[in-house]
Amino acid sequence: MNNFSYPLVENPFSDDDIKKAKSVLNSKQLTLSTNTFNFEKKFKNKIKSNFSLMVNSGSSANLLAFQCLINPYRKKRLEKNSEIIIPSLCWSTSLWPIIQSNLKPIFVDINKDTLNIDIDDLEKKITKKTKAIMLIHVLGNCCDMDRLMQIKKKHNLILIEDTCESLGTKFNNKYLGTFGEFSSFSFYTSHQISAGEGGMICCKDKNDYEIIKSLRSHGWSRGTSFENKYKNDKYLNKKFIFFNSGFNLRPTEISAAIGYNQFKRLEKMKNSRNSNRKKIINAFKDNKVLRDTISFFQPSKKVKPSWFGLPLRFYTKHNLNKILIKLEKMGVETRPIISGNFTRQPAAKVYKLFKKNNFRNTDEIYNSSFFIGLPTPKLKKKKIEKLVKIFEKIFKN
Ligand SMILES: Cc1ncc(COP(=O)(O)O)c(C=O)c1O
Known part of the structure; x- marks a missing residue:
């Protein structure tokens, strides 16, 4: 692995x-x-x-x-x-x-x-x-x-x-x-x-x-x-x-x-990513440990999405940083959703951009979500199985 x-x-x-x-x-x-x-x-x-x-x-x-x-x-x-x-x-x-x-x-x-x-x-x-x-x-x-x-x-x-x-x-x-x-x-x-x-x-x-x-x-x-x-x-x-x-x-x-x-290939690439996304989500749902631990974001009503990355969210409380470190060690690169709550960034404070930091949902998302890649080329079954195994190993412990 x-x-x-x-x-x-x-x-x-x-x-x-x-x-x-x-x-x-x-x-x-x-x-x-x-x-x-x-x-x-x-x-x-x-x-x-x-x-x-x-x-x-x-x-x-x-x-x-x-x-x-x-x-x-x-x-x-x-x-x-x-x-x-x-x-x-x-x-x-x-x-x-x-x-x-x-x-x-x-x-x-x-x-x-x-x-x-x-x-x-x-x-x-x-x-x-x-x-x-x-x-x-x-x-x-x-x-x-x-x-x-x-x-x-x-x-x-x-x-x-x-x-x-x-x-x-x-x-x-x-x-x-x-x-x-x-x-x-x-x-x-x-x-x-x-x-x-x-x-x-x-x-x-x-x-x-x-x-x-x-x-x-x-x-x-x-x-x-x-x-x-x-x-x-x-x-x-x-x-x-x-x-x-x-x-x-x-x-x-x-x-x-x-x-x-x-x-010129946008539609083709979009469809390929949509199909990869479905396969990963289904594999996570088929896994007993992951189905109750991780959820995926769904498109809003009336939206036909062109996905960028694959954002995930924990159902249950976890130490996000610890999990991200483990994932990275096991070869899964991750990043936060955009850059989290921007008002938490040092630059926002230096420039005094807001009075009160009460963006609770944005904070909650930062603490419970992240995203992994969503490749354009067709994902091989073996690769998805390995990805599932890695997540399973982390969340079992
Ligand atoms: C929402 C959003 N706006 C603007 C940008 C900036 O785009 P660029 O990197 O091409 O300057 C990014 C970059 O990833 C982004 O995510």
Whole structure:
């Protein structure tokens, strides 16, 4: 059993992905070009979003969404300290773009069964200053989007969907990432598709798209309607017009080529993971020790999930850290659900991000849950049996 290895992520690249990456290198065109444009087009057409722009990470996509919301070229831009609702179970760079844009995060607890935002708590936290919701679709699942959209409408809120963990999931037959004004996706190594690094931002409005495009690339006018606006200005070179503030968050053509190639296989990979998940759950349920010890999270109503990892939860009280150490020793790699209650992180305290830490469900999930990998290639029966044996051995003691 010592040589057993059940990693969080197995090699995410197919031979064809590598071939595509090599052909980009051979072309010597590594910066923004046809691979990126083709991927953006394919992405927006498949998920049915109005606009898609590829960036170098999911974090960059989140940053662009909030920087767009405060940008002077936006008619309805958010004022300093506007309140933005965010679940306490979040990733670092779902949160920091809010602070970096001079906005104020308001944390909301989660629902223990879905791992997603607790909509009752969300409603309680809405004030006159609330302007937007930063929603995080956790590990391929989501909250009741019907109810969330009603609240959004009622309070006239902007919705940003952090879909970095949930590419390919549908709610009521509509892809996550197409409900809000903005959405972000990540193609980091462990995600539904992996370009090594990379991300996508989608938005509904053409003006927002132009703002994001310029912010992604130094505040440059290239490829926007501002390209011709200053053409008669004798102090400006038409090719070097900067009409906005900016960053450089562009992807490379190599990540675009890999991301695009994998995106074409998204449904296939999603189905394969769903099937692996079912097999593991059934094997755990068939085991006398594990069936009463461990539970699995089920998709919310109306959700067709595209799973990211396999989160588990204890029915009974256990010392989580001890169990994780044992699992790691026996070759099973684990990690917490996102990063647990983010308000417990030192950075949240240094920046004084909240008054009272009363996110009980998020704490409870941190203390009773974790996740293991969910590979895309078909899992062999023997591997599942070994995995079950390891868990059985740990929980028997
Ligand atoms: C919910 C969520 N948002 C954002 C990100 C950031 O994505 P990236 O690693 O591509 O920057 C992650 C990363 O895993 C994430 O889980």
